[in-house]
Amino acid sequence: MAYIEANGLTKIFTVRKKREKGHLMREKQQITALDNVSFRVEEGELVGYIGPNGAGKSTTVKLLSGILTPSAGTACVNGLVPWENRKQHVRDIGVVFGQRSQLWWDVPIADSFALLRDIYRIPLSSYTRRLEELTDALQLESLLRTPLRQLSLGQRMRAELCGSLLHNPKLLFLDEPTIGLDAVSKLALRDFLRHENKENGTTILLTTHDMEDIAALCSRVMVLGHGKKLFDGALNDLLARYDTSRIVFVRYDGIVTLPSLPEQCTLEQDGDGYRIVYEPAQVPTSVLLSSLQAAGPIRELTAQAQSIDHLIAKMYREMDL
Amino acid sequence: MNTIKLYLHSMRMLLKSQLQYPASFIMQTLAQLVMEGGEFMAVILIVDRFDKLNQWMPGDLFFFFGIMSVTFYLTECFGRGVTGAFPGMVRTGQLDTLLIRPRGVLTQVLCSAIDPRRISCIAVGTAALVIGCQRSAVQWSLLKVLLLGESILCGTFLILGLFMIEAVFCIYSVKSVELVNALTYGGRSACEYPIDIFPRPLRFVFTVIAPFALVMHVPAAYILGKPLFGWPVWAAITTPAAGLVTFAVMYAVFCRAMRHYRSTGS
């Protein structure tokens, strides 16, 4: 049996609309946040979970962490139904909400951790060991006596991570953990997550809008849109589907007339050169090159693939999200 | 036992964080003192003008005022999570972070806020109690001391229970908290005075729906040596349990409501 098994998870919210003129009662509107979503996650996997805003990512995380009860469907995490055995279930999970703190604002973070020890009933010896391990890996030793409110965003996120891993959870949910972090903090955070996943075998489910997080960390990615699961598989497979076009930058010696290109290419001026987007499947690269050379002496030429963000945007467009 | 330890630990920490802003804290504590002092002054002025209220002498009225004040503000001080912070926790989604921990929701809500400024209100209430006892020349016995303690303890549970109605409304995102205020703050204002001065409908409200009368007035009247409606001593011992019943009922409702909790925000 897989570590997480979700079958036909559905969540419908009833929203009361604003009362319109002439209507005595307010109308109710049903919003399907999650529509019949099924998946399995094995122990030790590091899965990325992406989708545009409002796709139902957070709802999934909230269902699997026992905060919400689904309208239909079942889920089983490590043999437990999250919303029925909440207390027992959450003992083995950690959750980090990127935009919501679970530590105490005005007290040193060490005090917050000590209180978490009481909440999770962690024995002192294993708590000390684990705290040392985490503060080492997250470089928190020097910050332990500092109140949360005085920490920078990156330091705060490290403290949050430490707080949610103190009780050694087997499963970690991360909801947009890198939001607003600078490059250094982001890289350090990714290193830590990879380490935590490899060394402790922690299963990690990562929700994010940052595709680089996914590319750097996840072997598997799930795409959600309008509450439905649209893709589940390796990131490379997903990208291969949409990674069909290439971009070429070309600069000529001196001023030349505009090169005449096959119809399917788009061309635009870019500084003192040109930027060409084409699909190798339609226009073979050799054809493009020879028509570029015909226009005059090329000084410089670079070719590159579309960025992941572009690909995902394209994917969302094509999936009509 | 572990839960109590957790609660005490939380309170210590919250107190520490409140004292990070001493100037604001002192200012607000003083404001609270003046507020409750003003309420007490109103009772003193009434006594000054009217001498008595039915069979209740000035000392008795101070005693009734004191027992309500001490109980109500003890609850607001130590139960701040339920009496004040809960709606905000639902609105901001802070409740989510409580749900991902292996403890009861109510325990954690109670552990998440304290209002030490109320200490000055409690002090005013205590003063009223002491003055009341002296002026009414209360004959203390061990039973009466226990009865007072029981009444205050059950009273805090009653008030917590009433504020939980508001919490339940919040979970279902119903916005009419003002109606609940009629029971909680209205109950406090009304039941600063003994129940038997009110006409029947109000007596019904504060005996059956929000049983302040059973929890506070019956034992208080016995302590003052003027048993309410001539009820015997065992009535004074048993009726405060109504507060525990209210709490238990509301706790059950609260747990059911939590299943319908719809966490907001992403």
Add this chain to the structure above:
Amino acid sequence: MSSYFSVFRMRWKMELQYRGAVIGGVICQIFFGLILICLYRALYAGKPQTMPLDSVVTYVWLQQAFFRMLLSSDSELTDKIRTGAIAYDLCRPLHLYGYYYARIMAQKLLGSLLRAAPMLVFACLLPRGYGISAPVSVPAFLCAVLSLMSGLLCVCALENLTMGFTMRTLDARGMQALMNLLMMTLSGNVLPLTLFPDSWQRVITLLPYAQLLDSPIRLYTGRYAWTQASQIIFLQAVWLVILIALGLLLWRANQKRLVVQGG
């Protein structure tokens, strides 16, 4: 001038949006009124006073109906001050003191009218001894309305002055709690001023707090003869001038300080 009116229009829309809260608030306030009336009835049963019971009951209902005029509860404004968002308002081509005066006035006037109407209707329907009684005479009623209006002007000036102090201390909560409390006690909401010891009344009725509701109610119930109205309105006018002058001074000083802080 039109910008001051738009403040009123916006407030009116806001009040209508929260109809649910208004209905709940009215029911709660009626309940409080009933509790107080039962208390005074019981007290009067023991020892009647020179002031008739009906007047006390009327006093209570009018206090409850216009309760909204007492509380300063514009949390948006205090938040603005705390977070520094008030800097935006400084950039607007408005006279700040006047703008906030209009805001406070809109909130007090519209908020309480919406609540007072249903409550007073309810209070009229109650049986004698529980319900509100009619004003002693038509001129008395007109004088009461007039002095309520000028009392309102006074209180808005008073609150704007507090707001000015709040801008200095930044943490508004302590200050506001204190002001609200003075307002509740000294305007007769906690205990009708007519039941205060007579010697106290002589001083309290002169304070600006008493101008808002106590004076109009006394005119309404005939405690003050309507021929005295000119004296009352004169007193209110004196307070109005003093409070507005102080407020203007304070706000001007604040504005200078804010500009300095902004660099």
